Amino acid sequence: MKFKNLKTKNYLLHSFKTSDVKTNYLIWLKDKQINKYLTNSNFKNIKELKKYVGDNFFKKNSLFLKILDKNSKHIGNLRIHDINKAKSSAFLGIMIGDKSQWNKGAAQEVIHSISKYLFRKYKITKIFLGVDRENKRAINAYLKSGFVFNKKNSQTMIRDYFISKLCIGTAQFGSHYGIANKTGIVKMNDIKKIKNYTLSKGIRTIDTAVSYFDGEKRLAKVGIGEYTTISKLPVTEPGKNRKKWVIESIKKSLKILKLKSFYAVFVHNTNYLYDKKGHEIYKGLVEAQKKGLVKKIGASTYTIEEIKTIISKYKKMDIIMLPFNVFDQRPIKTKILEKLEKLNIEIYSRSVFLQGLLLVKHNKIPKPFIKWMKKFKNLDLLSRKLNLKKYEICLRYVLSNSFIDKVVVGSDNFNQLKQLANTKGILKLNVKNLNASKEINLINPSKWQNIKRGIKE
Numbered sequence: 001m002k003f004k005n006l007k008t009k010n011y012l013l014h015s016f017k018t019s020d021v022k023t024n025y026l027i028w029l030k031d032k033q034i035n036k037y038l039t040n041s042n043f044k045n046i047k048e049l050k051k052y053v054g055d056n057f058f059k060k061n062s063l064f065l066k067i068l069d070k071n072s073k074h075i076g077n078l079r080i081h082d083i084n085k086a087k088s089s090a091f092l093g094i095m096i097g098d099k100s101q102w103n104k105g106a107a108q109e110v111i112h113s114i115s116k117y118l119f120r121k122y123k124i125t126k127i128f129l130g131v132d133r134e135n136k137r138a139i140n141a142y143l144k145s146g147f148v149f150n151k152k153n154s155q156t157m158i159r160d161y162f163i164s165k166l167c168i169g170t171a172q173f174g175s176h177y178g179i180a181n182k183t184g185i186v187k188m189n190d191i192k193k194i195k196n197y198t199l200s201k202g203i204r205t206i207d208t209a210v211s212y213f214d215g216e217k218r219l220a221k222v223g224i225g226e227y228t229t230i231s232k233l234p235v236t237e238p239g240k241n242r243k244k245w246v247i248e249s250i251k252k253s254l255k256i257l258k259l260k261s262f263y264a265v266f267v268h269n270t271n272y273l274y275d276k277k278g279h280e281i282y283k284g285l286v287e288a289q290k291k292g293l294v295k296k297i298g299a300s301t302y303t304i305e306e307i308k309t310i311i312s313k314y315k316k317m318d319i320i321m322l323p324f325n326v327f328d329q330r331p332i333k334t335k336i337l338e339k340l341e342k343l344n345i346e347i348y349s350r351s352v353f354l355q356g357l358l359l360v361k362h363n364k365i366p367k368p369f370i371k372w373m374k375k376f377k378n379l380d381l382l383s384r385k386l387n388l389k390k391y392e393i394c395l396r397y398v399l400s401n402s403f404i405d406k407v408v409v410g411s412d413n414f415n416q417l418k419q420l421a422n423t424k425g426i427l428k429l430n431v432k433n434l435n436a437s438k439e440i441n442l443i444n445p446s447k448w449q450n451i452k453r454g455i456k457e
Contacts, residue, residue: 028097162424169410174215246284
């Protein structure tokens with residue numbers, strides 16, 4: 001199958017040729033740490049290995065790729081085989097042969113990238129891989145990538161494209177968050193259930209913030225060490241020494257959550273990035289990266305203009321969190337998603353339900369939103385026409401966008417989260433028929449201060 005070279009943040013994926021079988025490949029296979037769990041590794045010389053590769057790795061419905069670092073050094077291989085478009089499935093095998101790349105997240109980064117490619121190119125939503133139960137290091141990497149053990153075959157793991165894109169939003173864990181929230185703060189027993197259930201499903205990313213009141217302390221009680229954790233800087237005034245404030249804020253949250261580091265930390269109030277001392281916030285985040293407190297840095301934004309300014313001014317931003325839903329089509333219409341992907345900036349989507357407003361029946365819409373009643377009625381009509389619940393339409397639509405890396409979803413209780421975690425399936429909708437709105441007072445929750453409950457997103 002034809003393959004167009006892929007570039008991730010730190011690696012390159014190129015088609016493998018038999019001429020790429022060189023001494024380093026043979027050395028990897030002779031290394032006991034590497035070949036311990038491989039079925040075929042006993043090759044006497046390069047010629048023998050080259051023949052094996054040529055006979056087995058270039059079959060129909062398969063891809064054999066070499067993994068390169070930024071300097072184009074060959075560090076490992078990736079094989080995708082038995083690509084089945086009818087079943088939307090494929091099998092994966094990966095080997096990071098260069099041990100200097102171990103424990104750097106290479107496997108996770110490459111798997112994430114190839115999964116997006118397979119979905120975009122072939123609509124593959126399920127990826128399987130074989131694994132030895134004793135290979136703990138590999139299993140740990142696969143779990144972090146969203147794989148779970150296959151209930152039908154204990155020697156295989158499976159990754160669901162849609163489920164792996166979900167990120168647990170925790171605003172409701174510490175506050176009465178959301179305009180449609182009728183139950184208040186999520187109960188501790190439900191938080192425990194949410195943890196156990198999401199990990200069993202392959203949902204491995206969790207979004208926290210110090211501004212979610214007691215959210216961090218409550219999460220610490222259940223333990224979130226198995227998640228890829230994202231946090232945000234406080235929304236409060238940072239004080240005179242902003243760089244120091246950034247480091248201290250991150251350390252404080254890590255201590256409360258009992259974690260050694262965050263996967264990412266976002267600037268929660270981006271206004272602090274625009275004034276004269278904005279660069280001090282940025283420097284603080286970069287310093288936190290150097291200290292190993294965070295792997296990636298980013299910003300939680302509300303507008304396209306914000307995004308453009310931030311990525312232009314601060315070149316080392318790794319992730320942008322933005323609002324995107326059936327009403328708010330700005331990310332598509334402005335083509336900002338394409339621009340961010342070209343820059344290898346991860347894209348996290350939030351406000352998929354517009355704080356629950358999109359799920360409210362049109363005859364129960366809060367008074368300040370009645371002037372947009374037609375849009376809510378049309379969403380109800382679409383729900384009946386497609387025979388889908390409104391939460392299914394909203395979530396499936398965003399999940400189906402291949403530019404989005406993670407979709408943050410909040411819930412008021414365990415049953416609600418369970419419902420969301422089982423929402424999957426491609427849903428393509430014509431943007432023109434989505435009643436997209438340019439009305440900032442509708443699509444931007446920060447403008448709801450006079451009616452909203454809870455906190456800043």
